[in-house]
Amino acid sequence: MGFALTILVGTALLMLPNSRVGPGAASFLEALFTATSAVCVTGLTVVDTAVYWTPFGQVVILLLIQIGGFGIMSFASVVGLAIARKLSLRSRITAAAETKSVGLEDVKGLVLGVVRISLAIEITVAVLLALRFMLGYGEPVGRAIWLGVFHSVSSFNNAGFALFSDNLMGFATDAWICVPISAAIILGGLGFPVIVQLRRQLRTRPFSWSIRTWTMNTRIVLAGTIVLLTLGTAYITVVEWSNPNTLGPFDWAGKLLAGFFQAVQTRTAGFNSIDIGQMDSASLLGMDVLMLIGGGPAGTAGGIKITTFAVLFFILWTELRGEVAVNVFGKRLSRAVHREAITIVLLAVGVIISATAALMLLTDISMDALLFEAISAFATVGLSTGITAGLPWGGQVILILLMFIGRLGPITIGSAMALRERHTTYELPKERPIIG
Template identity: 50%
Template sequence: MRFSSPVGRERGRAVALQRRPGQLVVVGFVGAIVVGTLLLLLPVSASGEPASFMQAVFTATSAVCVTGLIVTDTPVFWSGFGQAVILVLIQIGGLGVMTVASLLGVLVTRRLDLSSRLVAAASTRTVSLGDVRRTLVRVVVIALIVEAAVALVLTVRFVVAYGESPGRALWDGVFHAVSAYNNAGFALFSTSLIDFVADPWICVPIAVATIVGGLGLPVLLEVLRNRRRPGRWSVHTKITLLMTGLLLVGGTAFFLVTEWDNAATTGTLSTADRVLASFTQAANARTAGFNSVDTGAMHTETWLGTIILMFIGAGTGGTGGGIKVTTFAVLAVVIWSELRGDPDADAFDRRISAATQRQALSVALLAVAIVVLPSLWMTALSPFQVDEILFEVTSAFTTTGLSTGITAQLAWYHQVVLCVLMFIGRLGPITLGTALVLRARRRLYRRPESAPLIG
């Protein structure tokens, strides 16, 4: 008979959790969705008739996965209690993602050998093994500071410019600040930010909050720590900031050009307001989901550009979704190196490891498959066009929340597919990236090399 001490049993449970981090993450988020669904099913959560099961589960999934796709009009259908539930779910989902990403970074570092730990620590500036508690505090503190600052600006603006009562303005300010920082895209206005398309005091703070939330905790901490010495930033931080800047500038220019003469979106605005609207769209397409112009009225080519921005997404460890800007940048660097005939893929005077290149390729190709296959199936079984379906599917998988307006009109089984895509898109890149690292193994031999013809 074998006996085990409490310390031994505790250690065994810790080892089991360490071996299956993805399962723990999935269970936690499923639990939050279940609790949120039950709360939204309560009669007190709705303004009129109680929510149906599909309405409740879809809204809870969208909130916990910080997506923003809706099947009901948030300010009309849900009561104050229901809106509060949604707000709490958004905060749990956003903070949970940042915390999970950071703590899994600790776990990955712990599972690597000594030399790999040193490389990982030098390249990502991740938190150390003893910084778990400090990481949790940092996640919460940074979130509360950004949300409080944005909420203050929005509250004052709602009172001064729109005549809202202080209580109502505070609620609107807090809700949209939390929704923006967590890249959720839920709004307490039926037309999202369309009524504020020319108001920089509303659009800019929300856009800034989405950008900051999407950068990721490692980047935020490193920028704050070495704000006067950018030369000491890691390759990860440099790539994230560079790609974020390029996508914001490029996205703004793209929306400005494609929607310039569209009277249904920006065509009737002044030049300055067109620039503001284009910047707001570029910021929120990665991947917050607020819109200051009618997404359904955009040109088809603008939809395609938005799909690309949504697919790329935000930074690793942030509240945004997509395949992440670092994944896209690594693939771009690999392609550029191959076109130049360089033996290595280099970025900022550092060589990108072969393992990182394989992981980026795996994440990108799996994401393409996850978007394309449901789009084909839903297009075949719905009356909507392929561009509309592809937009909704990409928005769900990248947890963006932008919509052409067909989400509520889809059949219930299509809405279930969108729920699954939101869940996969929220947790998939984190757990997949961690799994790829943890499954890495050292082989004592290499097979003979072969070179199949390419192209």
């Protein structure tokens, strides 16, 4: 309800006449789609953000991205702290649920730590980008600062909104633009629990870090991020190396930078430095997988999350080896985690397949493009082959629902819609069907 209300407020603000360039106001669907994409930190658009929205409209989008990326309940908790200087039990419970906190005693410190980390990263990246826009491209000081702030917030929150009509294609080989944005995306995609733990260790033991003291969540997220970024960069760069419409015109350094940048975007940020619509179908399929996996939990990233994918991988590895318990980094996984991971993946696949089938019935667009769009919306990525604006209103409504479900998570939506929670006091006899 909090996310839905924020989206409706953003829609109303974007429908104001002073939010749109030119006479009249934005249509309800245009405003709703943009507000949903901003609050759900997706980045899919049906209009050109750079020329369609006025500075006021762009500020509204920026605020929606910040609130949506930080989390509605966490944002409400910060407001409550600012006003009342304390958190009620209800606020602590809701903030703990959203930030995936284990206990209630440290919620206040965790929420405030998240605010400090977010602002520190966003300010640092904003300064770097503003200096580059001002010194490297001759932008006026005010314009350079605005570009730096907007793209910094958009990148750390994994939103993918850009203030250029071609997104970031004009900066494909500019490391001073692509690297800070990529760094912000990676940090935002790690998830706040990982960032907070690393920050605490840096403050308490800056010269004596020990991986053994990290939680299983931190180890899985960091290892998974490194592996997926490496494989994604290699895969995209190799497949697109000779494509004259993407990486072909660049030198080897530019190809590596652009390949890395696009691999980073599959962490659920929707920037693009090359034309996604001109990429090879094999690249799109590989990006489908990376987008579906997403980033770390309890952060600004979407997808089923690295931890969910890792749990499924270790379950598979354990079954193939004939072992009983699933062990990860010297610890045993709870069977409840097995069921949760399987549930999330099956729900996600079911939602994506259903949405893709519905889009295929509404349009004549190829399945690979529609599947890419559906996964991008559900995983709150924002990458597009360029078909979003051309979809019929029914198709755009489907993408709106996908973004909303993907941001909150299928289990959250399913639990909210459940009529009641059942508690059984008995167990039925066991019987085993033939598997495989």
